[in-house]
Amino acid sequence: MNEKINIHTKEGTNVIEILHGEAKKIDYANSISVTGDIKAPADFLDRRIDVMDNNEILVEIHDKERVIDMKYRQQFNDSIHISGRVFIFPDLLAFKINKKEGTFSKDAFISLIRFSRRYFVETDKASLILEELKKFSIEINKTFEDVNDQRGNKRLVAEQVVSNLSLPVFFRLNIPLFQGFDYIGFEVELFYDTTDGGDIVFWMESVELKELLDTESQLILEKQEKRLTDHNIAVIHV
Numbered sequence: 432m433n434e435k436i437n438i439h440t441k442e443g444t445n446v447i448e449i450l451h452g453e454a455k456k457i458d459y460a461n462s463i464s465v466t467g468d469i470k471a472p473a474d475f476l477d478r479r480i481d482v483m484d485n486n487e488i489l490v491e492i493h494d495k496e497r498v499i500d501m502k503y504r505q506q507f508n509d510s511i512h513i514s515g516r517v518f519i520f521p522d523l524l525a526f527k528i529n530k531k532e533g534t535f536s537k538d539a540f541i542s543l544i545r546f547s548r549r550y551f552v553e554t555d556k557a558s559l560i561l562e563e564l565k566k567f568s569i570e571i572n573k574t575f576e577d578v579n580d581q582r583g584n585k586r587l588v589a590e591q592v593v594s595n596l597s598l599p600v601f602f603r604l605n606i607p608l609f610q611g612f613d614y615i616g617f618e619v620e621l622f623y624d625t626t627d628g629g630d631i632v633f634w635m636e637s638v639e640l641k642e643l644l645d646t647e648s649q650l651i652l653e654k655q656e657k658r659l660t661d662h663n664i665a666v667i668h669v
Contacts, residue, residue: 463513472659488665492669494669518611520606527634535632544561563598586625589625
């Protein structure tokens with residue numbers, strides 16, 4: 432009996448595979464390891480699912496960390512590992528909202544507002560902050576010149592000058608919370624205090640932002656999970 436035998440070897444291994452007859456030649460892929468945003472695993476499957484065995488795909492969703500890990504094992508220990516995570520939008524991080532170490536000096540806060548004005552729902556409030564802080568700088572310098580014992584009075588003088596400012600207590604931002612996703616609006620509360628050196632420090636808090644980060648990231652995770660299960664992929668929550 433004449434039976435056709437195809438022999439295939441993979442470079443760097445001691446394994447010989449024998450395929451009888453017209454068995455389909457296996458396409459050996461190189462090992463792949465990629466870390467991207469939360470869409471990465473589903474995006475990869477959308478492109479490659481036709482040449483992958485669903486039974487060899489393992490997907491783990493880490494709910495607390497907002498991470499999706501997808502692993503696919505092929506012949507000869509070749510593997511694909513795609514990890515996707517929810518990344519906070521960098522410009523949002525720059526505001527340091529709700530952060531323990533999130534204070535800004537006057538000059539740093541002026542710089543932040545100047546270059547982030549486009550994210551203010553009411554841009555006139557951003558302009559007002561800049562105008563009031565410019566007024567503070569002028570007034571504080573003038574007042575210090577009239578104070579004999581500067582070392583002992585700087586903080587008191589700063590408190591008096593600040594009390595005459597019209598800084599907004601609340602403003603709204605409209606900014607992406609996560610990389611690759613839509614803009615979302617939320618309210619921010621502005622706090623400030625004086626220093627012994629006669630300057631002002633600022634920080635920001637937002638209860639609404641804290642809630643949105645939790646709820647929106649969960650919705651994103653659920654949407655990406657559905658994209659995976661639509662390909663009949665089993666998903667494990669860990």
